[in-house]
Amino acid sequence: MQNIFIGKKQLLACVLLLFAAISVLFYFNLKQSQTVATNIQEPYYQGTAKNAVSLIINVDWGEEYLPAMLKLMQDRNIKVSFFLTGRWTEKNPELAAEIMLAGHEIGNHGYSHKSPNNSSLEENMKEISETEKAIYNNTLVKTILYGPPSGEREDHVLQAAAMLNYQVVLWSLDTIDWQKPSADVICQRILPRLHDGAIILAHPTASTLEALPRLFDGIAEQGYKIISVSDNIGCFDNE
Secondary structure (H helix, E strand, C coil), rough: CCCHHHHHHHHHHHHHHHHHHHHHHHHHHHHHHHHHCCCCCEEEEEEECEEEEEEEEEEEEEEHHHHHHHHHHHHHCCCCCCEEEEHHHHHHHHHHHHHHHCCCCCEECCCCCCCCCCCCHHHHHHHHHHHHHCCCCHHCCCCCEECCCCCCCCCHHHHHHCCCEEEEEECCCCHHHCCCCHHHHHHHHHHHHHHCCCCEECCCCCHHHHHHHHHHHHHCCCCCECCCCHHHHHHCCCC
């Protein structure tokens, strides 16, 4: 009986030690997850600039319209922010380099334009990292801004960006030009709604190319200038 009693006490001690170890591991894992969560930053939907707006052009297709867009911007001395996918950059290295040489800002739009929300944390990090590498290899630009495909922004998407030291950028005004509306519709969606710090989303489409001169004129007539997204959100204010 004594041996059985001692065995039970030892078993109880082991169970208590195991429970204590599990509790400690749970505590540190919880603290670690809380630390990561506190590093997640909300996306920028607009900036803080006064009398200025930014134009984002997300590029995963539509390269046939980019030379004319770049020529128009060059003629008007306007700089915008192009967010490129990695696969597009690797397929169109000359155009990517031309965007950089023209003085436009370049952001990261993921590698393959797949759904960030439906991808794991690790897959999101890989999408961003591979795009960063593709853009750097072809433009010598180290990207710091991330525009998630389709504007998806689940916590693990923001976490992936934060872990790679990226600022996530979305928009406050959307041309919805991928639906191929007329240039008139694009202008109606944007010009009446302009505001300080607005971030306007567009893509390289035929209707956007047609609308750009009127958009540029309308933005200027309302007293706004076009600046880069990083200037609009104050990316370098603390550097």
